[in-house]
Amino acid sequence: MSGASTWSLQESDFSQIQACLSALLKASNARCSLLVDRNGQLLANAGEELSFDATAFASLTAADFSANDQLAKMIGEQEFASLFHQGDKESMYLADVARRVILVVLFDQRTTVGMVRLKVKQTVSDLNRIFDEMFARLEARGAEQAPGLLEGAEDEIDKLFGD
Secondary structure (H helix, E strand, O other): OOOHHHOOOOHHHHHHHHHHHHHHHHHHOOOEEEEEEOOOOEEEEEEOOOOOOHHHHHHHHHHHHHHHHHHHHHOOOOOOOEEEEEOOOOEEEEEEEOOOEEEEEEEOOOOOHHHHHHHHHHHHHHHHHHHHHHHHHHHHHHHHHHHHHHHHHHHHHHHHHOO
16 A cells, blocks of 8 residues: 555645545534545544644554554454544544545534544545545656656667667
8 A cells, every 4th residue: 555655635636635534524414524645644534623732643543543544454344444432422434535545524422423424425425536636646647657668778778789
């Protein structure tokens, strides 16, 4: 799996992601939503201001999701597409997006896990589309550049070993 270190968001991608996160919060009445890559980097967040270290939280979220992937394999599942952690006052729902990032939704008693789960499903679909388009664009760009790089290398090799 690739982390954000091997790709970057364009401004238009980021705007679409922010719109999805904000729409999710409005529809679900959750407090905050975050998007974290599988390496633990915070990519985006929306909603209430965080009262904790977002960098540490993102890192722990990625580790939590990774540990649960291993637990899934141990019981014969390919993966767990979502996780739910319930507390007395605060809860969080995590969902896989495009097998590259994790959507985290923080919520309290103003809503229910059922409502969050329902609204996350549509948001994940929307985010999957955004990331699929983004990665297709990156792959196309890479494919365009690759032949030029190889041709240049072949020319240099020919110069070194040419007659």
